[in-house]
Structure formats: structure tokens, C-alpha cells
Amino acid sequence: MSQVSSDWVADAEIAPPLPVVHGTSLLRRSLRLWRTRIGLALLGLIVLLAIVGPYVAPYGPSTPVGAPNSDPSGKAVLGTDYLGQDVLSRVLYGGRSILVMAVLATALGLVVGIAIGLVAAYSRNALDDTLMRGMDVIMALPSILLALVAVAIVGPHAWVIVAAIALTTVPRIARVTRGTALPIVERDFIAASEAMGVPRWRILSGELLPNCLGPLMVEASLRLTYSIALIAGLAFLGLSPNPNGANWGTMIQQNEIVLAVQPWGAAAPIIVIALLTLGTGLIGDGIARTAAGIDRARGEE
Amino acid sequence: MDGQNIITKPDQARLMTAFETLLLFNENYQLTNNGLAESVTQDSPTQYTIKLRKGIEFQNGKTLTADDVIYSFQRIGTKAYGLTGYAATATMDIAAMKKLDQYTVQLPLKTPDSTVPQTLGSYTFNVVPVGYKAYPAAQVGTGAYKLKSFTPGQQSVHERNPNYWRSGQPYFDTVTIIDYSDSTAQVNALLGGQIDAMTDLPASQVKVVQARGMGALVSKTGGWLPICMAIDIPPFDDVRVRQAMRLIVDRKGMLEQVSSGYGFIGNDLYAPFDPGYDKSLPQREQDIAQAKSLLKAAGKANLAVDLHTTDGAAGMVDTATVFANQAQAAGVKINVINDPNFYGNQYLKLAFSVDFWGTRAYLNQVQQGSLPTSPYNETHWPPKTGTGSNFESLYNQALAETDAAKRTQIMHEMQQAEYNVGGYIIPFFGGLIDGYAANVKGLKPSKGTLNLDSFGHGFRTVWFS
């Protein structure tokens, strides 16, 4: 990155321009790296926990099973929380909300961001400029601040949180898309397609998009990691759609005060969130390394 | 800061540093003559005579005299000021108060009122000098500490009054009172040694604090966190709904979950330490089946309702949360709303809320929360018709009744009405738990309303070892 970009690089994590590699083969090749495999395993484990959890939980999320803040026992494997509810059960119930919102927000941000990025790259005129300035304005606020302001005004409803986080995802995705698509747009085969009368949207989706998939996948996994962190962070601040329900972020807030006495109430959700974000982070890193050619035939680095 | 008015707990602490009452409650919530008054005697059902101790000086050097007492009462009795103690002056004929001599005041009553001594001991009835005004005017009282500096909403510093009338006291040079909006910060400040004592230690922290060699002051007080149903707002205007709600609550479970077992279960009646408390009323137990059938009869099966509360005192939000969970068993869906503006415009107009109260004698509590003229009547009791509609007249009778046995009978009748058709759900009495550092000595568990043993009786009876 010895080039000073004429745009602001508001996110240091934008990967350097990657060679154009087709999406699915990139994914397959990245799976040869142990780090991608570990990442996938972690992600799979936690997702499984979140989805299947409520069906295997020993108790309901708000069933009192003992004195508040009691130590792990035969009855409650991880002890009880500040209201005497079973920590393990609450952890098993507490992932769905976060995961669903994070995935939705990232997906929404992807769709809108890709669209904007492709259009901007393809038009190469005033539209490009306007769109990108718009993206700059959104990026001028730290994501968490944007989410907080949105929640402060409208309330911590699920759709508000998803929309706010999607909004912070859009500009970064748009940048990456535009950055990868721009050199391709200048290539001859695009001009040829245009001359042949191929409809614009077909050009965008059929020829530009597939070539952007590599860096997009990296950016998407980064954004997913960040969305999870942000949603858990909002819940930690007490801002979640159902503040009384089981939610990893809320659990941390409720039980932080008794860390010295019964650490599991806060430690269990902390561990789970940590493993989840490590998983998505590893996957993203694996894809990035593969695309950058660090991939070795032996399948290890 | 106002010597005769409080809104929040820090206000209570500040008031206690500089102002004093005529009579004092001790740790067992019994009145004593250890206050500013040498004696308070009842000459007749409608007259009291207050004799002041001689030689007590205010912090500005002026001697405490009968004029100051009269001014104090006049100030509280001025409706326009809206002071906390105003409602208690209803029976007093303040305009006719007479100064018998330099140190003696005659207090006539409009109607007989047996609760006057309790009122004279209440922290809302402090004595202030003639001409006294609230902060930012100078805060001059008879108390053990002078106000040195005050940033409203944040902190105040009080320094020792070298001229204090109880010789030998107080023991501290300065007292600093800090407002915390967050109990986590409070607890950690205590554990970290930044503060020496704190009010309302969450039950979950008792073990933590004790493990660090510090003290947890567990006072089995009559403090309570009621779930309040406004009896004139739907759906709670139907008595069957109120009765159903009272049957839904699992009292032992709530005591365990919210208060970690500290305290004792309640029977939807307040003032458990009052000799007139009606012990004969059967203890309510959870009865989901009966609750369901009552709701169905009222046409409110599968009721959905909002429950408002705030972080005003330890356990308020938890009580709401646990009750909401318990209500699911009866098909009732409660949406808990933790509102930071709870004590704003909508306070006392909500249909369903969780509030907090301290210890009081029965009749004093009625006057504060169960009459149409009460300052804090969340349930809008008493009803206008049917059972309980004579509540207010019963109250006046009880006030006037000089025979203790007859008075108790009247109080029982009042409580029976509240027990059957009232708007309070009182699942338990959680007591007050406060925390203090290892070197703080002299704190005793108290049955009274104020935390920290009435803040060490105005920070006088505590010291550093």
C-alpha cells in the first residue's frame, strides 16, 4: 500500500488488490489451509449451539433453578446467574438473536453495497463521484455511534439494529466492490459486451460481479465478524430487542457485577462470542491468504 | 439540598448531615427522646407540648428556640412549597401554634392524631432556623456537619461542626456524599477503596464484599418493592384481575431470586413491624389455577400488559423481570419497560408499575401512599364505591382514637379491605443491605427507613477504627 489513494481509506482492513480469481474455486482452495478449517469448525460449532441449543437446554431461559450466583453444581453445570437462572441454558438460548440479526445485517449490507459499488464502477462519471461521497459521509461516523444514534431515536427494535448495521456495512462493501471492479470495467471484453448490446445489468452481474468475489468474500467475513461484535456490544449496553430474554451480550452485562463471585454467568457468553468471532476472523484470513497466493500445495503454511 | 425535602437517596444522606428532628427513632424503630426535644408530651388528644433542649446552637451560632420550631412547621405546612412532609401536617393547626416560652412550643391539632410523635421523628420533619431556604441559600441546621461544597447531582462535601451540641461527636472531619447512577460503579468503588460505604448493596455482592474483609450491613427492615396496580385504570379496575395477579406471584421464589433470600415474604400488606399489623389474615400462596379462572371470569384470559419500572432502588427491575417470568404460567404476558424517566411526568399515572418504599408505621404509610391526598399513591386507592370506600374515614377514626386496642381494630378493618381488593402486590420485604469498608465501625442493623443505619444517625455514631 505505497499508493496514497485519492479516497480515504477509512478501513485499514481493505485487502490490497487481489488477482482475479473465481469465487468458488477460491473458497475451495482456501479450505486447504488449516486456519480456514479451524475457523469453519469454530463457526459451525457456535452456529450449531445457537440453533440447536434451545432444544437441548436442560432448563428454560428464565426458570429459577437455585439461589442466585451459585457455583456450578450437579443441578446447574455452569452455576446460576444473578436471578438464579441456569447459565448453561441461557447460553444455549442466547445465540439465535445475535446470529440472526448479524447475518441479516451483513447480507443486506452486501446486497446494497455490491449494487452501489458496481454501479459506481461502471458509470465512471458524476454518479460514481456522488455515490462515493455519500459512502464517505456514512463512514465519517464510527459504526457503533451510528447504531447508537439510530437506537436512541427509534428504539432497540430488531429491524432498527439490523438496518443500522447494514448501513455501516454498505459503504465498505461498496468501496471494495468498486475498487475491484474498476480495473475490470476498463478491460476490452466489457467494451465488447457493450458493443454487442448485452444489457447493462447482465454485464454487471454476469461479468463484473464474479470477478469481485474474492475480495468481497474477505470483506464480507470481516463485516460479519464486526456485525456480531457490534450487536453483542449493543446488547451489552442494554440495547437489545428483548432485554429480558437470554442473549449473550445482555448476559454479560447482567452478570459482570458478580464476576468475582460467579464468573461463569459472564464468562460463558464471553467465551462463546470470542470463539464465534475468532471463527469468522480465521475464515476471512484464510480466504485472503489463499487469494494472495500464500496457499501451499501441502495445505499448510 | 433542602433540609425538609427529599427526592432521592443522596438527598436523604445530605439532609442527615446538617439537620435534625425533635424525636429520634432507634434501631428497633422505636421513638426516643434523643432528638432536639427534651420531651414531647400529649396534653390532650388535640394538643402536644414540645420542650426543646436548652443550649443547642445552629451552625451559624444562633441558639435553637421555639421560634425556629414554629417556622419549621410553618414551612412544611405551606402547600405551595410541596415539601415531602406536607401531607403529615393535615391534622396540625400550625397557624395556632403558640410559643409558651423561649424553649417551649404548644402544638394544637385540628383533629386528634396519634401519629404525631412518629411524624416528629420522621426525617422529613427536620428543624430549620427562622428564614431558612433551600440550596443555594446557606444550609444552616443543628446537625453534626456543615455544608462545605455542593455540586447538585454529583457530590457534596460536609465538614465537622466543632460546635455540635452532642459533645464528642461527630468523629469524622469531613463527609463526602457522591451520587452514583450505577450500582456496579458503586460496588467497585467500595471494593477499590475509593469510598468507605455505600447504600443498597445488591444481594449478589454480599459474598464478594465479605470475601474482601469488608462489611455488609443487612438490616431486616420493612422496606418493600410493591407491584402497583392502579385500581381505576383498565384492566386493573376489575377486582378479579387484581386478585388474580396477587395469586400469580410465587413469593418464596421471588424472595430467593431478587433478594437472594435476604428478608421475609409478604402478604400484600405493608408496615409489618407495626403492632397493629393484622397477622390473622391468611398468608397468600401462589395459585395459578385460581388466577386463571379469575382472569377468565373477568374476560381477560391471555392478558397482555406493560409493567413500568426503573433502576430507582435495588431489586426494582429484577422484581418486574421475575414477575413477568412467573406470569407466563398463567398465560399472562407482561412486557417489562425499564424507563429512565420513570419518575417523570407519568409517575403516579401508570396502570402497572414497580415502585419502592421504606419502613413506616401503618398509619404513617397510609398517609403517604394510600389516601387521595397522599403524595405517592400509585394504586389510586381507596375505591369510591364498595369494599374499602370508607377507608379514609376509618383512617381519620384511627388517628383520633386514643385507645390502642380500639385503634388496632380499626387498623385491622382497613387492612382487610386492602388485603381483599387493594392494588398492591407485596411479595416480600427484602430488607436493606448496605456495604462498608473494614475500618468503619459503629454501624448497626436498623429496622428504619434510611440506609446505613440512618446514615450512622447523621454520620455521628460511626467512626474509623
Next chain:
Amino acid sequence: MWGFILRRLLLGIVVLILVSILVFLATQALPGDPARAILGRSATPASLAALRRQLHLDQPVFTQYWTWITGLLHGNLGRSLAAQEPVSTLLAPKLVNSAVLVALAAVLSIPLSIAIGAWAAFRREKAFDQASSNLLLAAAALPEFVVGLVLVILFATTVLHVLPAVSTVPPGSRPWNDWLALVLPTLTLVIAVAPYVARIMRASMIEVLESDYVEMARLKGLPERTVLIRHALPNALGPVFQVIALNLAYLAGGIILVEVVFNYTGIGSATAEAVVNHDLPVIQALAILLAAVYVVLNLLADLATILVTPKLRTQL
């Protein structure tokens, strides 16, 4: 070059104005009455009217915006609804506290990450690089409040008891009165921010080490150390400045959660509190403040990069 600087400056101002409009619109002029949102569902007509007057909601949108922005520029940030005090007096000490924390974190994280990045690039693919890269990845992936809490569990409450779990700065006191309390929050911020700078440093360092002029220096027979320090490092620093500024800007957002974890009395926890209390004037003031910090830092980053990279100076 000066033309470029002027253009960036202008762009920065334009963005700031746009952001202020965004923040303002979001909080004051949305459909969905902010007065009602503050007072709750059952607001009375009288209280609504009074609050609307206080928030100037009865005036046309542009007038409201103008009142607000001119007030802002004169240092009048409005009145906090929760504390009933001017926002500026409320926030001033907290701003100082946060500045101290951020400065401390920056002072530690920047040299640390530059050193790690440079050394990893120099010893590329060897043990240090592999190990540090994985560690940095882990640190970057974890949410910063999780990092903070893990540190609390390790050093304050559960494994060891050597540091305070909470770092509240009492009113009237200053953060440096309690050094121990600053350790964990600073450490959390460093762990949250340093990985990004380190990785970028590594990447740019690698590019530089493989570039022509470094090759030239080597061919000239200079000792490796001189090559590294005198030739490679200065050229790798250019984009690093940009990234440093960005990460300081990122800190502006990161302190929100970290301050809440440690109950630190700064503008981060003030923002969280204001949101919970629906304290619109405070939210507006803090949003525009943080945005301004972001924009200014971005601008400085770009300018610094240009000044440091000789190639670009002439190019522009």
C-alpha cells in the same frame, strides 16, 4: 501540492457539514416525534408542548438546524435533559479523561505495532512472523469489550487480583490520580487497535523491502541494519501515518464500549448513558464531536502521508 491540500480541506469541511445535517436530521426532524419518544407513549399534551418548546421543535427545520449549528460553533451545546445542566460543563471533564486514555493507548500502541510489523516483515515467514500474525489476527477478531472483560477476569476478579476491575474517575479528580486503574482500559484499547496498524506496517514494510531502492542500498554494500533503518523504514512510514490516524479515529468509537466495561468517566460511557436516557442534546453533541474528530484525523492522515512520502510530494 497546495492545491491538493486545499481540496482535501474543503472536502473535509463539506463532509463535516453533511454529517452535522445527518446527525441533526436523525435526531430532530425524523417523522416520529422526538418529544414523544423522550416522554414515552403516554405523554400529556401539556408536557409535549413544553418539551417541544425546549427543543425548539416548534420552529421550521432549517431554523432549528441553524440555531443548533451556530450554537455549536459558539460552544453552546445545549442542555442535558437528564442532568438539567449545560452539556459543555457536563462533558468537559469527561472529554479530558477520555483524551488521557486515548493518548495513553496511542503512545503505547503506535510504537509497539510499528515495531512488531517491521520486525515481522524483516523476518518474514519465520517463527516470529507466524506467531505474531496469528496472535494479531486473534486480537483483531475479538470484540473490544470481550477483550476488556477477559482482561478483567484474568487480572482483577477471578484469576489474579492485582488490578481494579473498575476505573471510575470521581468528580473533581483526574485520571492520573489512580494509575493502576488506567492499566486495563489502556491495555484493552491497545489490543483492540494495534493489530491493524501492525499488519499494515508489515505489508508496507514487505513491499518496501522488496523495492528497488532498498535493493540498491543492499547492492551498495550497506549493512542490513542501515538498510532497514535508514532506507526501508522511512518509506514504509507513509501509509502508516494514514493508518495511525485512522486507528486514533477508530479509538474514538472504540472507547464507547471500553469505557462502559470499566465504568470509566469519559465521553464514551457518557454516550452510552445518553442513549439509555434518551438525552438528545447530549447525543447530538457527542455524535458531532466524534464525527469531527474522525474527519480531522482523516485529513491529518492524508496530509501527513503526502508530506512524508517524497515521491508524492513532487507528483502533486
